[in-house]
Each structure stands twice: as C-alpha cells, then as structure tokens.
Amino acid sequence: MPGIVTYGAYIPRYRVTVEEIAKVWGKDPQDISHGLFVTEKSVPGVDEDTITIAYEASRQALARIDIDLQKIDALYIGSESHPYAVKPSSVTVATALGIDNHYFTADLEFACKAGTAAMQIVSSLLACRKARYGLAIGADTAQGKPGDALEYTAAAGGAAFVMGSKREEVIAEVEDYASFASDTPDFWRGKYNKYPSHSERFTGMPAYFKHVVGATEHYFKKAKCLAKDFDKAVFHMPNGKFPRVAAKVLGFKESQIKDSLVVDLIGNTYSASSLLGLVRVLDKAKPGERILVTSYGSGSGSDVFVFKVTDNIKNLRKGQKLNSMIKDKKYLSYGEYCKHTGKIVQN
Amino acid sequence: MSIIQNWRLYESRYNLVGSVCRTCGKQYFPKSSFCSKCGSDKLTDETFSKEGTVYSFSKVNVSPYLFQKQTPYVVALIKLKNGPLITSQIVDSEAEKIKIGQKVKAVFRKISDEKKGEIISYGIKFRLL
Numbered sequence: 001m002p003g004i005v006t007y008g009a010y011i012p013r014y015r016v017t018v019e020e021i022a023k024v025w026g027k028d029p030q031d032i033s034h035g036l037f038v039t040e041k042s043v044p045g046v047d048e049d050t051i052t053i054a055y056e057a058s059r060q061a062l063a064r065i066d067i068d069l070q071k072i073d074a075l076y077i078g079s080e081s082h083p084y085a086v087k088p089s090s091v092t093v094a095t096a097l098g099i100d101n102h103y104f105t106a107d108l109e110f111a112c113k114a115g116t117a118a119m120q121i122v123s124s125l126l127a128c129r130k131a132r133y134g135l136a137i138g139a140d141t142a143q144g145k146p147g148d149a150l151e152y153t154a155a156a157g158g159a160a161f162v163m164g165s166k167r168e169e170v171i172a173e174v175e176d177y178a179s180f181a182s183d184t185p186d187f188w189r190g191k192y193n194k195y196p197s198h199s200e201r202f203t204g205m206p207a208y209f210k211h212v213v214g215a216t217e218h219y220f221k222k223a224k225c226l227a228k229d230f231d232k233a234v235f236h237m238p239n240g241k242f243p244r245v246a247a248k249v250l251g252f253k254e255s256q257i258k259d260s261l262v263v264d265l266i267g268n269t270y271s272a273s274s275l276l277g278l279v280r281v282l283d284k285a286k287p288g289e290r291i292l293v294t295s296y297g298s299g300s301g302s303d304v305f306v307f308k309v310t311d312n313i314k315n316l317r318k319g320q321k322l323n324s325m326i327k328d329k330k331y332l333s334y335g336e337y338c339k340h341t342g343k344i345v346q347n
Numbered sequence: 348m349s350i351i352q353n354w355r356l357y358e359s360r361y362n363l364v365g366s367v368c369r370t371c372g373k374q375y376f377p378k379s380s381f382c383s384k385c386g387s388d389k390l391t392d393e394t395f396s397k398e399g400t401v402y403s404f405s406k407v408n409v410s411p412y413l414f415q416k417q418t419p420y421v422v423a424l425i426k427l428k429n430g431p432l433i434t435s436q437i438v439d440s441e442a443e444k445i446k447i448g449q450k451v452k453a454v455f456r457k458i459s460d461e462k463k464g465e466i467i468s469y470g471i472k473f474r475l476l
Binding site: 013045046047048049051052055056059083084087092095096098330339346 | 357361362417439454455456458461467472
C-alpha cells in the first residue's frame, strides 16, 4: 500500500481571541470558550489565501526530502475557500512549486473533508500505479458571518502530504481507507453568498456524530478492530468538544487523541483540521504506531484513514514543528481581523 | 499590467527566475535578454536563491489603490544569496523590528488586493528568518 513520504503544515501568524470577538457582539467570552473549548483562532495575513497557504504547507513538506519534482504526478487541493469560483487553485500551487505540466489535478470541495478526499484520490492513483508521487493538500481561510457562532472558530491553515509507494521512503503506510456519506443539510454556502449558513444544533447528532462515529464504526467492523488497537486517533475538530465526545463514544481514551487537538490552540481550520491533527501526531510519532484519522465534511460525509508509522520516520529531515508555528503569533484587534478576512467592504 | 503580461512573468514572480550574462556574469531580475554592462546577448535563465539579507527598506504608509489594504507595509531591497539585489515586500513584521543585514526567506503571497472580477496576482515576498 502507498503511504506518506513527507508532510508539512502552515499556520498564518495572526490570531484573534474569543474575548475580542465576544466583546464586539456583547457576549460572555467565558461562556463561549467553555462551550467550544477554543480561546483563540488563526487568521490569514492580508495577502494570504488558500493558494498561498497550500503552497507554504507543500514547501514545508518538500523541504524535508530530496525529490525530483517532475515525479509528482498528482496534486489535489481540498478547500471550501478556493479564491476563485472558477479557476483552479491547484495549478497555481503546482506552478509555484516548480512542478511541470504532467500531473493529475483538481480542486476539491466537500466542506471540511475535502483534504482527506484529496488524500483518498492520491492514494488510489498510487495504488493503481498511475502516479509515482502525489501531493494531497487541505487548506482553508474559513469564513464566519460577523456575530455568528462560527465566527469564534472559523480559522486559517493548511497541511500537505507527499505520498508515494516506495517501501524504503514511506514514513506512514496507508493500511486502509473508508468513507461514509449522506445528504444532510447541516451547513452550506450558496453560490453567491459570502458567508456560510448552518442549522445550529442540527450540526451535532444527525450530522457530525452520525458520520464521524458511523464511518469509524464501519471501519472497525470491516477491519475487525476496536479503539484499543490504535495508538493515536484524530477526529475532525469543528470545536474542542465534538472530537472529545466522538472519541469517548468510540471507546478512545483522552491520551489517544490529546496530541491531535490543534483546535484548542488555533480553532477550526476546516479542510485542514483533521490533517493538521495528523501533522501534530506525526511530529511525535514513533515507528510501529497505528494512527486512525476520521474527517468530517458538512453536507455530509466522513473519511477514515488508518496509518502505520514505519522506521523511515526516523530518517525524515526535521522540519518546522507545528507547535512552533502555533506559538509564533501576533494578536489582532477585531477591526484588524475584519480587514484581514475581507469583512470590510470598500467600494 | 494586463493579464497576459502578468502571465508571462509567472516563472520570475513565483520562482525568482532571472537571467545571468554568460559573457560578464552580471545577474538580472527580472529576466533580461540583453546585458546592460557588457552589451552581450548571451544570457541564460537562472533560478536565484530564496534566501537573502535586507540591504535597505522603507515603510509605506500611503500606497497606490491596489495596495491600500496592506498599508502600512515594508518595501525592501533584498540582496539574494549568491544573487542580485531585488525589490520586494517584507511581510509579517513591523517596520520597527526590521534591521539592515537581517536574513530573510521568500514566501508566496498575493501581490496586490484583487479587484472584483480580476485575476489575482501572486508572487514572492520575504519574511524575516
């Protein structure tokens, strides 16, 4: 089976606190933080978007190995904030990285699970030997309507994984992957709408939990395994509460998921969320560890990936750890945050 | 700049591809087809290093319309490692924290604020190391 050859991440430097947002809208920040398990979120720079974030995460990944870029035969970016409605993000990222014209590519959108969808496509192309290496990227500059509950968590970030098939290069082998989907209207953004809408509490039980738990249990049944058979687990993180509850329902202990919970520090990075959780787990992973990742995308669907870390992880060049990117930050006022996220309309 | 003119510069803007005179060694960024130093037309493409040092810089408080959202911002002369002196922005740092001689590395960013319905320009800017 194919696997991850190298990985990278990117978190913009800017943050806005829940307290700063709550102050503007007359809400109690402690109430909100207590409910969401989030105290601040990452915000893109004024000149950053999904394309620049996807590029930076990919560059971090590629800097850790020696690879002929012309052997990257596939590049897929999952995001719900592609800068254009029509014009692919992937070709700009590939051109900037120096990849030539011979690669399979597309922009993907499936709310927050488009990043793992990219990983599924790349894994499948590698498995059927249509690609030598492939880049799977999840990146977002998520939008929350001013004053809406989502504004406290909708964040920015990206993660990129170069995947390949050579046993001597794979640091985390893909043991298997599976999906679970249904038509569930929990969160959406219309064609010409700037901000998404959501069905409030409906986003919980019939949406997130049904799919995350359903996909993971489907995999457990298929592979005849249980939570105890994994060293680490990653669940999509729309807030800090949902992945903890899902993990508990599925029989995982807090110790199995604690490394993945980037949401506590930077909020929900949408298509990058579960992938950044995987990056943080890989930053500490040891050979032999088994990692389960279950993403969630509203609308709705979940992808499950199971990885087994190999000895090759010890040989991967050290890159910038996700924790150091998270710590490098500058706080913005609400006004500056509005400027950074295009909430101020100038005619 | 028109969409097509911009497109022709992708290689230079995205990857710092310039030219080197094969007669006298003078380096150019962006590309040139003629050496202004020795008059030679024997120039070849060269991808320059994405690391450099701050040669000089200035803080821009009043900008052209397409850069208004980014103000205040820093425009700098960057001496690329083994490469020419180029003009670029330094991002993610307040001007007060930047010093001449500091090391910088290239990052990929939007060049200007997009106008509704227009193509977005991307390219290299720099960040303090």
